[in-house]
Amino acid sequence: MARIVQKFGGTSVGDVERIKNVALKVKAEVDRGNEVAVVLSAMAGETNRLVDLVGQMGKLYDAREYDVVVATGEQVTVGLLALALQDLGISARSWLGWQIPVQTDDVHGKARIENIDAAELDRRMKLGEVPVVAGFQGLGEKNRITTLGRGGSDTSAVALAAALGADRCDIYTDVDGVYTSDPRIVTKARKLDKITYEEMLEMASLGAKVLQTRAVEMAMKYGQRLQVLSSFEDKPGTLVVDEDEIVEQEIVSGIAYSRDEAKITLVRVSDKPGVAAAIFGPLADANVNVDMIVQNESVGGNATDLTFTVARDDLNRAVATIEKLNTVIGYAKLLSDPNVVKISVVGVGMRSHAGVAQRMFAALAEKGINIQVISTSEIKVSVLIDEQYTELALRALHTAYGLDAA
Amino acid sequence: MARIVQKFGGTSVGDVERIKNVALKVKAEVDRGNEVAVVLSAMAGETNRLVDLVGQMGKLYDAREYDVVVATGEQVTVGLLALALQDLGISARSWLGWQIPVQTDDVHGKARIENIDAAELDRRMKLGEVPVVAGFQGLGEKNRITTLGRGGSDTSAVALAAALGADRCDIYTDVDGVYTSDPRIVTKARKLDKITYEEMLEMASLGAKVLQTRAVEMAMKYGQRLQVLSSFEDKPGTLVVDEDEIVEQEIVSGIAYSRDEAKITLVRVSDKPGVAAAIFGPLADANVNVDMIVQNESVGGNATDLTFTVARDDLNRAVATIEKLNTVIGYAKLLSDPNVVKISVVGVGMRSHAGVAQRMFAALAEKGINIQVISTSEIKVSVLIDEQYTELALRALHTAYGLDAA
Numbered sequence: 001m002a003r004i005v006q007k008f009g010g011t012s013v014g015d016v017e018r019i020k021n022v023a024l025k026v027k028a029e030v031d032r033g034n035e036v037a038v039v040l041s042a043m044a045g046e047t048n049r050l051v052d053l054v055g056q057m058g059k060l061y062d063a064r065e066y067d068v069v070v071a072t073g074e075q076v077t078v079g080l081l082a083l084a085l086q087d088l089g090i091s092a093r094s095w096l097g098w099q100i101p102v103q104t105d106d107v108h109g110k111a112r113i114e115n116i117d118a119a120e121l122d123r124r125m126k127l128g129e130v131p132v133v134a135g136f137q138g139l140g141e142k143n144r145i146t147t148l149g150r151g152g153s154d155t156s157a158v159a160l161a162a163a164l165g166a167d168r169c170d171i172y173t174d175v176d177g178v179y180t181s182d183p184r185i186v187t188k189a190r191k192l193d194k195i196t197y198e199e200m201l202e203m204a205s206l207g208a209k210v211l212q213t214r215a216v217e218m219a220m221k222y223g224q225r226l227q228v229l230s231s232f233e234d235k236p237g238t239l240v241v242d243e244d245e246i247v248e249q250e251i252v253s254g255i256a257y258s259r260d261e262a263k264i265t266l267v268r269v270s271d272k273p274g275v276a277a278a279i280f281g282p283l284a285d286a287n288v289n290v291d292m293i294v295q296n297e298s299v300g301g302n303a304t305d306l307t308f309t310v311a312r313d314d315l316n317r318a319v320a321t322i323e324k325l326n327t328v329i330g331y332a333k334l335l336s337d338p339n340v341v342k343i344s345v346v347g348v349g350m351r352s353h354a355g356v357a358q359r360m361f362a363a364l365a366e367k368g369i370n371i372q373v374i375s376t377s378e379i380k381v382s383v384l385i386d387e388q389y390t391e392l393a394l395r396a397l398h399t400a401y402g403l404d405a406a
Numbered sequence: 407m408a409r410i411v412q413k414f415g416g417t418s419v420g421d422v423e424r425i426k427n428v429a430l431k432v433k434a435e436v437d438r439g440n441e442v443a444v445v446l447s448a449m450a451g452e453t454n455r456l457v458d459l460v461g462q463m464g465k466l467y468d469a470r471e472y473d474v475v476v477a478t479g480e481q482v483t484v485g486l487l488a489l490a491l492q493d494l495g496i497s498a499r500s501w502l503g504w505q506i507p508v509q510t511d512d513v514h515g516k517a518r519i520e521n522i523d524a525a526e527l528d529r530r531m532k533l534g535e536v537p538v539v540a541g542f543q544g545l546g547e548k549n550r551i552t553t554l555g556r557g558g559s560d561t562s563a564v565a566l567a568a569a570l571g572a573d574r575c576d577i578y579t580d581v582d583g584v585y586t587s588d589p590r591i592v593t594k595a596r597k598l599d600k601i602t603y604e605e606m607l608e609m610a611s612l613g614a615k616v617l618q619t620r621a622v623e624m625a626m627k628y629g630q631r632l633q634v635l636s637s638f639e640d641k642p643g644t645l646v647v648d649e650d651e652i653v654e655q656e657i658v659s660g661i662a663y664s665r666d667e668a669k670i671t672l673v674r675v676s677d678k679p680g681v682a683a684a685i686f687g688p689l690a691d692a693n694v695n696v697d698m699i700v701q702n703e704s705v706g707g708n709a710t711d712l713t714f715t716v717a718r719d720d721l722n723r724a725v726a727t728i729e730k731l732n733t734v735i736g737y738a739k740l741l742s743d744p745n746v747v748k749i750s751v752v753g754v755g756m757r758s759h760a761g762v763a764q765r766m767f768a769a770l771a772e773k774g775i776n777i778q779v780i781s782t783s784e785i786k787v788s789v790l791i792d793e794q795y796t797e798l799a800l801r802a803l804h805t806a807y808g809l810d811a812a
Contacts, residue, residue, distance in 0.1 A: 016459065016462045016463070019463070020463075020464075050482065053422065053482070053486055054485070054486065054489060056422045057422070057425070057426075057486050057489035057490045057493060058426075058489060058490055058492070058493025058494075059493060060489065060492045060493045061489075062488065062489060062492055064499070065485040065486075065488045065489045065492075065499070065500055066485070066489075067485075068481060068484065068485035068488075068500050068502070069481070069482050069485035069486060071481075072478035072481045072482050075474060075475070075477075075478045075481070076456065076459070076475050076478050078474065079460070079471040079472070079473075079474035079475035080459055080460065080463050080471075080475060082468065082471045082474075083460065083463035083464060083466065083467075083468060083471045083472075084463045084464055086464070086466045086468055086471075087463060087464025087465060087466045088464075093470070093471070094471055094474050096474070096551075098504065099549060099550070143505060144505070145502075
């Protein structure tokens with residue numbers, strides 16, 4: 001007997017028939033003799049509909065009321081699934097964030113889970129009841145509903161799994177696992193049987209939108225075994241586990257990409273101490289996240305060219321912030337370009353292998369693709385290139401690292 | 407300064423523009439220097455949509471999960487209105503049943519309010535904040551969401567008004583008040599300025615679907631002044647008040663009707679003690695409400711004809727229940743007829759005036775309308791007639807009692 005938390009996303013509970021299909025998936029796990037808890041998202045499209053209603057209410061924005069409205073999406077699906085499970089003869093009841101409670105901080109709209117009191121759920125699961133828990137929502141310190149931010153149901157599931165001491169947290173979604181690259185672009189991409197938390201974190205934050213980053217971080221922190229699998233097919237997915245569990249580690253596990261990038265270059269910034277702080281401090285204050293940064297010597301001495309990337313949605317805000325600073329920092333020209341993509345080679349194996357980055361640069365050069373910015377970490381190498389080469393670069397790198405399916 | 411509870415029904419909050427219109431109605435009351443609390447229904451059609459989803463989940467029906475799902479409708483509207491009010495510069499926040507709490511019994515799907523802890527709302531209203539309260543929902547004894555049954559938001563509003571010691575509870579709806587009869591049928595119907603609780607109760611339960619019966623009962627119990635008025639027009643509605651407040655009382659205040667009736671006649675039931683109990687006991691056990699009852703001597707001695715009415719939806723269940731009893735009670739024939747209507751003349755003034763019923767019988771006779779069953783109370787006379795004469799009867803009676811608009 002194992003204890004399993006199953007999480008189903010919005011497309012998996014998108015309509016009445018799909019919710020009944022989810023009930024069958026839960027029943028299959030119960031029939032295997034396992035203790036099961038379920039975490040659900042809202043029906044696909046419902047959260048967007050609710051967010052849109054909130055947006056139409058006026059210029060002012062009270063995140064506490066936003067949370068009241070959008071949390072209803074999950075409340076509907078947990079009630080419906082509890083009924084569908086009961087109809088299959090399974091003892092089940094719905095749980096809302098405030099009922100458990102899933103205690104969070106008071107940052108409405110993107111709250112963080114602080115504690116889950118799982119004692120009552122634990123007791124009921126031992127008696128054979130299946131708790132059906134609303135993902136994405138919690139209870140703030142002032143007895144008001146909070147939500148965790150978009151995609152937060154993955155985090156709810158992992159946190160609940162950790163609190164319940166679950167053997168596995170299964171994230172059911174509309175893909176059947178984590179691939180070596182985006183299979184819509186790289187037809188030779190392969191599904192991975194296992195991936196480490198660290199790699200998954202890089203894949204998730206780099207744009208392979210399978211799992212929410214915070215959920216992977218939390219799983220890593222608690223050593224919670226995760227599985228990503230399809231709710232529409234009946235086969236194993238990809239296990240996200242500790243590095244120790246993977247015996248034969250590949251050097252590179254996957255090639256990820258992110259189109260959510262924009263590049264800013266400040267030409268001939270004066271090259272003196274404190275300039276970087278004068279630029280990135282105000283950007284941080286304006287809530288702009290800066291990702292890659294490179295600084296080159298400029299042609300005309302005493303000055304330098306500074307290039308960095310921001311989220312594409314933040315580009316206008318970033319440019320406006322910097323233009324206000326021109327008298328302070330002094331630059332010759334500001335160039336911005338939203339038509340870039342970040343391509344990343346990810347693998348824990350590269351820690352112990354040299355030449356991984358070099359192979360990347362060679363493969364791109366061979367296709368005539370110019371690298372604009374490079375950044376590296378212990379387990380990844382990322383480059384920024386012109387967006388029009390996205391597909392070409394992904395396929396070339398996938399082949400270069402020997403990832404192509406036979 | 408007065409303290410007012412404003413309740414807006416589903417059509418009044420049916421879309422974004424209408425919710426903003428509601429915010430203006432609330433602001434107008436605040437601008438008059440009044441303390442205001444608001445109670446809302448779900449957007450028109452939303453509760454039906456949710457009930458339909460629940461119905462599709464299977465044969466089993468857990469009213470606790472039904473409540474979880476359908477309570478979301480009001481949760482959405484209170485969040486949205488709080489935002490719309492804030493956008494107008496009014497301090498406002500939403501309150502869900504479990505947050506106040508609105509304590510109810512555990513009869514899920516049609517719970518009764520047991521207590522409202524209004525201390526915190528009272529404190530905030532004194533500071534100028536407008537509580538926006540989800541109608542229709544409460545918190546049961548086991549920390550689960552309950553709902554009050556369809557139309558329960560009126561009851562929520564009256565209960566909240568009583569708990570807050572409000573000077574008036576304004577029920578905004580899609581009609582502009584209580585009329586002497588249904589204005590869609592009786593074009594000469596007049597809007598009443600005032601009506602007593604007792605009359606309103608008869609009008610409401612007899613089919614003038616302006617106010618929920620339980621809400622009127624509760625208002626009467628607590629002496630809570632009510633006003634029914636339109637959310638789409640800016641003019642006074644109808645006040646529902648104590649009899650003492652109405653100086654010049656008409657003998658008859660209105661002519662109501664209900665199509666939700668069906669007639670059952672048992673021909674030649676043996677005329678002996680205990681027969682009525684043998685029939686109406688099992689009907690009560692089958693949850694069938696019996697309304698009008700008449701018993702006539704049958705032609706062939708020692709037996710009697712028994713006629714009574716039930717809700718039209720309950721007719722099949724009532725007939726099935728009685729047919730099972732035939733060996734016990736013994737009747738010659740069971741006749742049933744769903745094509746009947748109940749017409750009622752209502753007025754507290756008839757307590758002190760004779761001849762009210764007679765005028766009704768004469769007016770109907772003059773139009774050649776046969777009366778099938780009669781029942782009377784202190785303040786009303788009801789007759790059951792063939793449904794095809796509904797409009798004719800209503801207009802004739804409206805004229806006969808001098809209610810026609812000049």
